[in-house]
Amino acid sequence: MKPSPAIQFLIRTKFRITSRAAANRVIVTEISRYERIAESLNDTQRAQSYHVAEMMGVDENMRDWSFNQILDHNILVNRNLTDVLRELAGGIPINRVIDPKKDVMPSDNPPETILEDFMASVEDYEKVVAEFAKLRGTKPRPHSVFGDLDAHGWHCMFGLHLQIHRKQAQAVVRLASTSS
Numbered sequence: 001m002k003p004s005p006a007i008q009f010l011i012r013t014k015f016r017i018t019s020r021a022a023a024n025r026v027i028v029t030e031i032s033r034y035e036r037i038a039e040s041l042n043d044t045q046r047a048q049s050y051h052v053a054e055m056m057g058v059d060e061n062m063r064d065w066s067f068n069q070i071l072d073h074n075i076l077v078n079r080n081l082t083d084v085l086r087e088l089a090g091g092i093p094i095n096r097v098i099d100p101k102k103d104v105m106p107s108d109n110p111p112e113t114i115l116e117d118f119m120a121s122v123e124d125y126e127k128v129v130a131e132f133a134k135l136r137g138t139k140p141r142p143h144s145v146f147g148d149l150d151a152h153g154w155h156c157m158f159g160l161h162l163q164i165h166r167k168q169a170q171a172v173v174r175l176a177s178t179s180s
Helices: 005-017 020-040 041-047 067-090 114-130 150-177
Strands: 141-142 147-149
Touching: 005 147, 005 150, 020 067, 020 141, 020 147, 020 150, 041 141, 067 114, 114 141, 141 150, 147 150
Parallel strands: none
Antiparallel strands: 141 147
16 A cells, blocks of 8 residues: 555655664664564464554555564565665666565565574665765665655665564564464
8 A cells, every 4th residue: 555645755754854873773773673573472473474454564465474474575675775775876786677566575484594584684784885975865766655765765765664564573473472
């Protein structure tokens, strides 16, 4: 479900007024929250799919995921965002077209190393971002929901994406605790 034009405007405005340091802090905070969520679930609960209520940013075809699938989805998005940053801030072209409805769908059975793989995808992203002194004012690349974003906008998007699916993961925790 695409947010209203007013929500799109507010988010783009938020990205414009968010400093790089603040965007970095969002990412660090969200990663800490994901770790706490992972610790609160046992292996069976992390692998179990749960049907979450409608929430902004979580499409209908994403509402029946396990915590592990949420991590797998984030890995795919994190890698794509890493490539977008390389393209916009570093001039390294992406030689593929990314379909946000297909190319970021998780495996039905993510590997046991999914949490470590997720953390590594974030660390890889953070290393790439640190390589570039300038994120604001790069050439833009269109986002499927928010339109043209420069590298800074995409950097802010990384944290927002983690927030959206962390809220979904918290809903999974609530459902897991009531089904035990």
